[in-house]
Amino acid sequence: MKRTLHYLTYTWWRVMRWLRAKHPKANWKWFTERSCGKDKISAAGVVPCRPDSMR
Template sequence: MLPSAGYSVINASCGPATTSLRLGWLLRKINPSLRGWAAYFRYGASKKTFSYLGYYAWWRVIYWIRRKHPHLTWKQIRRRYYGADRIREDTLVLYNPATMQVRRYRYRGTRIATPLNIDSLDPAGARFRRTSHDDMAFVGQVSELVT
């Protein structure tokens, strides 16, 4: 599910009190929070959540448009407010968080030693070097420091 920060801005902006405003104002209000939320959580496993957030935001804006123009048909709404496949007004387009590229483990790469890449790792370029705890000299130093 969405964190409360993800949909509280959408719910507050798409309320009945804002139907007198223009769609451009609504998109200027919602898009930064959608983009910021997606940019913050893109380093996790959140692609499905991004899709859901885009779906949720799209339907909330559609309900807002339907409340603003209760007598328009779907065909008229589509003609007036749709670009290619997104809700838009002039140059402003409703941001779709599902288009955010998810990057897992941004700072982890082949330069950090793991049991899987220790044979191919360049010891001079590694940020963290693997230490052998079976080394008796190392174990002696640690035991002296502890006692």
């Protein structure tokens, strides 16, 4: 379990570094609005980027 979580964290930061290199003037707010907006991925009212939307 620990190795899996470490690998996921490593992968997350590698993707973020790639995005920051691709969009150097973008800030964190821009990234979250672009990937976690209201019209993005959701199922039964649960949005993955908003933990407060879960029961």
